[in-house]
Amino acid sequence: MSNHSAEPADFSGDEPEGLDGHTIEELNDYLDRDRTPTDASIDNSPGCQIALGTLERLRGLTRTLLDRDALAEPERDDSWVSSILAGLTREVHAGRDIPITHGSPNARLSVTEGAVRGMIRAAGDSVGGIVTGRCRLEGDVTELGEPINVLVEANAFWVDRLADAEEDVRRAVRAELERHTDLNIEAIDVTIEDATASLASTE
Amino acid sequence: MSEHAPTSLTDADDRTLAGRAADGDVRAFEVLVRRYGPLMRAYATRILGSNAESDDVVQEAFVTSWQQLSTLDDGRAVKSWMMRIVSNKSIDRLRARREHGDIDDHDPQEPIERSPAHVAESRSQEEALSQALAALPEPQRQCWTLREIADYSYEEIAEQLDLPTSTVRGLLARARKALTREMEAWR
């Protein structure tokens, strides 16, 4: 790649010499373009090749710089986490009000969408090896009797048969929805992604 | 209904955690806070040039993330999404500093001259880069950090720092020259 027997570019001036008429900016743009289309005057210049190597090293180090900083951070006690969590509010995720039936005309009974999502999450979590992700209730849940589609995403860890797990989740979710709500559930769509591989990697 | 083992939550991928947190699961959000908090603090420190306000910035960023997570379509992008919130809030702080005339406290007017011998004393290349970055004048360092670490385009940097795009290019060119000079000395 680079010609090691050549003199390295002289950076003592403001604009480095030894780059055969090119500037660092041009070389940087060349790298941005993945060196295409090829520029013979750059590729054939030993000074440029060395400078390109330097720029690449700079980029490589930059990418790991933040990670190094993060690792070098002093150990914090848990209070910084607690203070962050204490600042969060609940209502952001309450969602729509789902009506609960009652004979009395003066009754306004409901369960929040947020509460139902939490319940769906717990149902999915109850299946071995499953961690529930996002839940969606599609359709107008504020209207009694409206057919509703439920979408559930999840991660699976050490699960042999994903199809069986999907069925287990579907069953658990349906059972809980019927137990706790008056929703008219038309379909429950479960999408599970195998996340076992992430456990194998060591950080 | 059993309480599912919390350890699985810490192993869950970003998409699952973001999805749960977007639906209101505080425990899932807590995992994200622990997972990316240090990185976000390091990021804020890089952009601000010091760590005095990093904690505040990161706390604000997490509050905003909690409130707006449901707007994030692809949960897998939650890390870069939160990092972008951190840089926006860091830059807001910089802007506030500028308006209050605090720049002199943070801006070395001249880059510190570093001899190759001095640089050679650094324990590693990364250390050298870190020191070289710290020695850059603040405008150069900010442009470089936003470009190389945050992946902002020239136009985005210009907009964030309230500078003409040509000025941003010039600052980046000078920063790059200074840094490659340092790295060259390390060969």
Place this chain on the structure above:
Amino acid sequence: MPDTDPISTDLTELVQATPGVRIVYDAASTIGRVLDKVVDFVTGRESDTNPVVVKEPKSGTQVRVNIGVSDDESASDVCRRVHDAVAAYLEQQGDEASEISVKVCSIG
């Protein structure tokens, strides 16, 4: 702000004691913190006021309750139970209830 009305006090205690109710949230505030401590009427609370909102316009008493329920029973059943307990209490007091609102904000 939550109610200091004696009816509100009684209702808060009543709701809290209803089987299946895990927590009584502040029904008047629009900002609730995610790390709510359980409002335990028996052992004491942080504020002096009650989370159950009671309004008494001429059209009849209006009550608003926000609750968290345990997972053991149907949330709908507990919700109705709370409503019925409130309705029974008001009737006992000779109060005409025009609206009783009970919202389940968390399950389990």
